Amino acid sequence: MNTITAVLDYHDRTKHRPHRYAESLGYMDWATQPNPYRRYEGAPLIPLTHTEITPPYHLLFQNDSLPSAPLCLESLSQLLRYSLGLAAIKSHGGSEWALRCNASSGNLQPTECYIISPATLGISEHPTLSHYAPREHALELLHTYETPIPKDGFTIALSSILWREAWKYGERCYRYCQLDAGHAYGAIKMACTMLGWKCEIQSIDTKEIAHAFGLDQYERFHSEERESPDLLIRIGNASSLPSLPLLPYPANLLSPSHHDWPILSVIDEATQGIYPLAEPLSTPRSIPSPSKNAGEVILKRRSAQMMDGTGITLEEFRTLLDSSLFCIEASDVHFILFIHRVEALEKGLYAFVRKRDDLESLKLAMDQTFLWEDCKNGLYCLQKGDYRGAAQMISCNQEIAKEGAFSFSMLCDFSSSLERNGAIGYKNLYHQCGMIGQILYLEATSLNLSATGIGCFLDDEFHALLGLRDRRFQSLYHFTIGRAIVDTRITTLPPY
Ligand SMILES: Cc1cc2nc3c(=O)[nH]c(=O)nc-3n(C[C@H](O)[C@H](O)[C@H](O)COP(=O)(O)O)c2cc1C
Structure with missing residues (x-):
């Protein structure tokens, strides 16, 4: 084959x-x-x-x-x-x-x-x-x-x-x-x-x-x-x-x-072969404000198992999106966001176009009735409304996708990446999504927020929601960020 x-x-x-x-x-x-x-x-x-x-x-x-x-x-x-x-x-x-x-x-x-x-x-x-x-x-x-x-x-x-x-x-x-x-x-x-x-x-x-x-x-x-x-x-x-x-x-x-x-x-x-290098991302990004020591952030990073349903500020939200641009190797990944509770942003479905050149192909691939209202710096509102139920349903019914301040999909430039790189491009796209995930976990931790990677999601239900008709773009990883409810029954001990 x-x-x-x-x-x-x-x-x-x-x-x-x-x-x-x-x-x-x-x-x-x-x-x-x-x-x-x-x-x-x-x-x-x-x-x-x-x-x-x-x-x-x-x-x-x-x-x-x-x-x-x-x-x-x-x-x-x-x-x-x-x-x-x-x-x-x-x-x-x-x-x-x-x-x-x-x-x-x-x-x-x-x-x-x-x-x-x-x-x-x-x-x-x-x-x-x-x-x-x-x-x-x-x-x-x-x-x-x-x-x-x-x-x-x-x-x-x-x-x-x-x-x-x-x-x-x-x-x-x-x-x-x-x-x-x-x-x-x-x-x-x-x-x-x-x-x-x-x-x-x-x-x-x-x-x-x-x-x-x-x-x-x-x-x-x-x-x-x-x-x-x-x-x-x-x-x-x-x-x-x-x-x-x-x-x-x-x-x-x-x-x-x-x-x-x-x-x-x-x-x-x-998927063995010559490992492909994506063209590095050149989207401008801002630098986060001083917070904690790097070691503290790295060791404190934990996946939230429950989220408390509260919101975050627009500045926190922007800092989180921007931190993903640190992964310059991950230039085939865009975010489609279910925004539930971000101050100064209406609830709804949004796109964060990480590689600005892809805007037109994204517009062309998705539902033609989407608004594409420009919210600046790569963020676009596609549709206003309450997407909490949809986010949970698509994330295999996991409540964290609904109770986070926002959850999102990492939508990848799929078929052109495979055309360009061959079958190993598939492996590379997942690596791109994973590295973004790790940085976002850390950035969330530095802001006293929590995140959870979501590997369990209903692929084509999500694609249908976006009106995607072919394999040009595919969602390979989902993610949620908000405030965790910490399970106080679990005790934490030092590892070494
Ligand atoms: C690729 C990936 C997919 C994951 N998918 C889910 C998921 O669907 N639901 C969930 O609750 N946690 C999910 N997690 C979180 C892991 O369960 C968590 O990282 C692991 O238990 C280790 O805990 P820690 O992140 O606090 O170190 C995922 C994590 C990764 C990296």
Whole structure:
């Protein structure tokens, strides 16, 4: 099958419909619940350090305002601690679970992180390949290279263990894994900015990523628990990837048995290839006002499980929209918003056109009776009215979409992205949505608000509401922002 056909088939087949959700087990098989922590048996462990000192959050949004930290054990520790590390341990009714800095669908945490770094003080006199172990906040040393690599940068690879999400979500899980990878990238980008480091996704064949990081050494992984390469991040001026021999460390077994979802290998295989780089967004944005320290915002970020139905100010709303423009790599994503309670804005359906050039194609694609009333800086009112019921219904009946101050869809330039980039464009669009999601979570937290990513939504019901007639634009992620009602029965403990 042609890879684009495979993507279109998968996308259509995993849409949630009002009377038929995408295929999944339909119940929680607790006996096969995957371990959220990958470990490599026998690999030496290098403990990382902890620091509480982080810069003011608003400075992360000002270009080049933070000095560049040297690469050493402490700076690498800070990068990982504030991107993929544990943020809190929650406890209720005798059970305990860990939450991380990066949001993840159902907290199933499919994303794994590998690092190739040059000789680094406190880690090794030689370049190394390591795997991040978040529970221990440590590096598992997988390989030491003999040949030196330049010291002015390093490389991170992110991969997904699809099984971790398939366990709960079945066929739709490939989408969630990619959104989660985007969240992880967004988290890494923010932590790099804290350290004055520039990070960029690389355009490279995903099979090359798998090869350089040992993910295609299949004999080390259980066949149902292999890792699929997501993306490669270059921090500073990292050079080309060194070659890797067969590693002696087998991956731990995550579940005693598995359920097979054959469509997942089809979509995973179809979306390998040269990772595309979207043309960076150049929409002007404002800088948020001073609030808290970056570390405090990152560790406090939590998904709201209930919203209190109160409103927010126009300034807060604008700051939130603007913060999404920090994700210049995410230029194929627009927002369609259900505005319920934003001071000085009438309730209704709105569009935030993140890439201003797309305005005409959006207008053309949607219901021709929409108003497109210009509310300035990329925001347009499409229709006035109370959309609380519609927002809840479309978000699989979740009240958070109705009780937030607003909820919205990330509407992606779908078919032209696939035409331009091939099937891997599908993966990239989810990464774009995920990175925006992570930044919005943080921005909401800095404003003392809360957010929740919404992966469960009725795809075509939403498309029909917009009057979309073809696949030019597709909604790939939903989101809600407001004020959370905190469940006081759940206690929070420090993670380390
Ligand atoms: C891609 C994605 C989809 C999500 N979908 C939903 C959802 O549909 N409903 C919901 O209540 N929470 C959803 N969440 C929130 C997660 O359940 C939450 O991130 C996870 O439990 C970890 O909690 P934390 O965000 O507080 O760290 C989603 C999160 C992500 C990243």
